[in-house]
Amino acid sequence: MYRPKSTVEQWRIFQAVVDYGGYAQAAEKLNKSQSSLNHAVAKLQQALGLSLLEVRGRKACLTPQGEVFLRRSRKLTQDVESLEHLADILSSGWEPVLRIVVEASLPRTPLYQALTAFRSQSRGCRIYLVETQPSGCQAVITQQAAHMVFASRAYPNITSLPLATTVYVPVCAPDHPLATLSGVAHTELEQQLELVLADGNEQEEGWARGEQRWIIHHLHDALSLLRRGVGFAWLPLDVVSPLLNDGVLVRINMANQALRKRFTHLVLPGTTPPGPAASLLLSLIRKYYDEQSQQADLS
Template sequence: MYRPKSTVEQWRIFQAVVDSGGYAQAAETLSKSQSSLNHAVAKLQQGLGVALLEVKGRKAYLTPEGEVFLRRSRKLTQDMKDLELLADVLASGWEPILRIVVEASLPRQPLYHALADFAGRSRGCRIHLVEAQPTGCQAVVSKQAADLVFACRAFTGITSLPLATTVYVPVCAPEHPLAQLEEVTAHELEPELELILADGNEQEEGWERAEQRWIINHLHDTLSLLRRGIGFAWLPLEVVAPLIDSGLLTQLPMANQALRKRFTHLILPRATPPGPAASLLLTMIRHHYSDHEGSLPAS
């Protein structure tokens, strides 16, 4: 069985001697006797079988081998410090993991901005970000299997916050026959192939649907098929706007400027109140969704 030949304290003393320029200076910095420092470094070198320092006059100098070990030892002591800080963080109730589920059809730029802010203040909290279909979100909520769920619908008896309104527009490839029309009515959409970003059980909140339907699980697949001239789809305007501007997709000129809207609800499935990490992230999410809503043009 492997047995360490050194201790973290020995490496800490070794670093202090190097950083202070000698044993006497390091002894003063660490509030230890010079002889104890000499003994610790000597024992470290003896255990490794490698000379790390050489003393010239009153100063200690790194050997070439010592330079290599110094770099590696700094990571070791920093990792130890991080471990102990993590213990303090977890003891204070800070969550080690936050699980976030987002419904596939919802845009999520404000969430990304919130996560970017959270990253710098996460204190070691890990994020699990998962995309799901509507029934998947419902299952997660019923099982309380996530900390935060972004969905198009609220759930009875479950805490939810309305975050934003998303405008959906019909789009297709520029060469699609629908794109050649000066005006498109719901009647003209009925016989066309519609790509639906859902799982087949979702009723799309009463939206009228075309007779031909393909159910697509991921936004990326929907966009890829559309760009190849396959069908049309109702997608979030903020998602498809860059593709429309670049000419890769065309927004269909609907009669009476017919648009569809969905709300983004932030669901808190847990029966217990959110912990400190989740509460911090919630504050950031509400801030960014509020800013995002205010920056969108009126539809």
């Protein structure tokens, strides 16, 4: 097993002598005797077999080797400070990791806003953000494998918070046969290929589906296929709005202008109350989803 030849304290003293311009000045700042600083640096240089400092008059100057080791040693002491700070954070109950699972078809702009605001207050907490299908959400909730799950339905006997109502609209490429029609009936939709953003096992909350359907597991894949004129899809209005404005996709002109809606629920699978990091993120999530709902009401 490797045994270090130096200590963190020796490197801190070495840095202090350089930063304050000499042994006497560093001793005063560190509230240590000058002889103890001389001894620490001398022992460090002896262990390394290198000269790091040379005294010129009353000033301690770096040697070429010392310049290299000064840069590297600063990272070492910063890493140690970070480790000790992390220990303080974890001992206070702050979670080191938060795992978030989002159902693929749900829009998530407010979530991104909350995560952006959380970053500056995260205190080193890592975020694992995973997209999955409805069946995947159910598995995660059953196994309590995430701190929070964004799902399109609530689950019995599990804490869930209603966050938002999302409007879905039918869209296709400009060159798709449905794009130029007006007053499209549901029976006409059923004759076209539909891209369904789901796992194929659910009934999409009672939404009628045509016989021709492809099951798409990721929103990115559905949008890529739509751009190429493959099929049509019911997608969240706030997701496709920029594409509609740019003419990349068009909204199908339905006979009754029917809209489909889906709720976003924030499910907390754990049996214990959220910790401080999760509680902070939850408050930010509710804040930005509330703001989105208020804007929707005004519009």
